[in-house]
């Protein structure tokens with residue numbers, strides 16, 4: 001399989017336990033009052049599970065997405081009151097507030113919210129679990145189903161004594177006499193951390209109405225910043241600014257502090273706004289740091305021209321500043337990349353090899369434009385003529401877990417995810433972490449959320465509010481995030497270049513794959529006979545044209561590797577992406593009878609068995625085995641009707657020919673290498689060109705160019721060289 005296949009999930013059987021979760025609503029409990037929870041019993045269970053959680057090897061590592069329900073999109077003025085701004089905590093006066101006691105089983109309490117306090121810390125089961133108690137003394141278990149802390153247990157757990165608000169809570173049956181409040185959407189919950197000094201101060205202020213001076217807020221902000229609680233620091237600085245109406249110098253200083261807190265919290269847009277608001281029109285020398293901060297924020301937002309202007313201003317105020325000089329140089333490089341597509345990839349190949357996946361390059365997308373593609377939704381189109389081999393676009397990953405695995409190590413220890421909407425389970429270990437990471441990213445940034453939610457979510461029904469800010473939080477629908485992940489993500493090797501090395505086996509660590517999202521590239525539609533090919537340098541996706549693409553032509557690449565059997569390939573596209581491919585190859589192959597397709601498929605299976613009997617790949621395959629594979633390959637060749645396959649790729653023949661080419665390479669039989677390399681190219685569709693020792697004419701209009709075709713070309717060159725012929 002080619003390394004550059006798009007992501008898929010496999011449907012699979014669900015365990016009875018998991019079925020129980022899906023069908024819980026069919027137990028007829030909807031609307032019933034949940035059984036009363038006894039606090040001491042719950043705490044005992046919690047302590048035991050917490051102990052288990054610490055010995056995390058006992059934990060199941062898969063988690064579950066139940067049937068979809070949409071997040072709260074109405075403003076209940078809840079999260080805002082509880083969390084933003086902090087000082088407005090007045091959670092007992094709302095008319096649409098209900099208590100834990102009012103909850104009904106299997107009922108989505110639309111238009112309502114609850115608030116409560118955590119009386120334990122969280123522990124991890126298949127999701128994150130915490131116990132809540134509200135003002136009436138009722139206790140309940142809270143499951144944050146979307147938040148699986150796959151990297152560090154403590155990072156996303158809720159500390160004891162935190163104040164929590166849950167919008168439109170849903171109370172679910174969880175086995176005999178047991179019930180839980182389950183939150184699936186990050187925007188449905190807000191947490192005021194119980195371990196946060198600033199929060200304690202805010203709650204005290206809100207409860208007691210105690211006046212706090214601007215200076216005290218500023219000091220609390222400084223402490224929160226030093227303690228790494230950047231969002232609390234931002235809140236405290238906001239209070240400091242709001243409470244110091246007439247002191248402009250103080251306001252300006254605090255505005256800058258807030259900008260740095262936002263910069264550190266990666267809220268770049270706000271950081272930039274704050275810091276620029278703190279600068280004076282006549283550029284005081286003290287503004288140098290502010291312009292530096294604005295330059296950094298603009299850089300992170302990919303606004304390189306603006307970033308450059310801020311760094312230049314900073315340098316005007318302090319020309320000798322080495323840090324700013326370095327930043328200016330860096331931003332100039334990014335500008336060349338983003339405006340002209342000029343990249344120095346070679347300098348980072350080694351750092352990718354040594355494990356640095358996330359690279360600092362700018363996106364280059366100006367050669368392309370998103371617009372309607374008849375019959376395919378939207379697609380990506382060339383804005384200028386693009387020559388063969390030229391860069392079509394370059395993009396940094398939106399999200400990409402640094403978790404590369406080969407097909408062999410889909411280990412039990414890895415995180416998995418069951419999706420009851422699609423009745424499927426994640427296949428590659430990186431897929432579940434990618435889902436979590438996408439949730440985090442879209443929850444944190446409105447701009448990124450808008451970009452993400454514009455992507456194709458298939459048939460998922462939207463409320464239209466996804467990505468908007470309601471009650472101070474970006475509305476995030478976890479199920480839509482998952483539906484979008486399924487359709488738009490790509491499998492990727494760490495370094496595509498490694499796959500061109502003939503010594504790279506398809507099961508080696510160099511061919512291990514992760515899964516990521518590249519938002520601009522996700523608009524590209526599929527074709528089995530594409531005009532573009534993607535490759536990866538860590539988190540950077542580079543798309544090049546494989547033939548001349550004229551201005552206005554649609555850019556198309558392959559979602560999956562090209563070795564699939566026609567009927568299977570058709571089924572995969574229909575099942576995973578909901579379309580029937582109408583490319584030149586699929587249109588031609590659809591003319592061959594089902595019986596003939598099945599006959600070829602049976603022969604391919606036989607061929608595979610024959611290859612596997614020799615131990616698959618590797619040296620020491622007997623000549624008898626090679627001859628037997630050759631015989632079957634010839635038979636397979638004969639099963640391709642010339643009236644259909646003349647002039648088009650014959651995908652089923654590619655892998656047998658590659659296998660034969662490699663076996664002859666091991667034996668040093670160069671004539672046979674040249675012959676089978678030629679067959680590989682012919683079967684990729686490079687027909688009509690002259691392929692001989694003196695001239696290699698490839699018909700790029702018709703052939704499919706990918707890593708395997710490149711390997712065949714390399715082998716052919718090597719063969720001719722060894723034979724002493726000119727290439």
Ligand SMILES: C[S@@+](CC[C@H](N)C(=O)[O-])C[C@H]1O[C@@H](n2cnc3c(N)ncnc32)[C@H](O)[C@@H]1O
Nearest residue numbers: 376377378456487488522523524525526577579
């Ligand atoms: C990754 S998205 C591509 C962008 C998408 N067309 C859009 O409007 O956002 C994948 C979806 O595009 C559509 N698509 C991709 N290739 C197609 C093709 N060759 N024919 C028809 N639809 C296609 C399918 O609906 C598929 O699920």
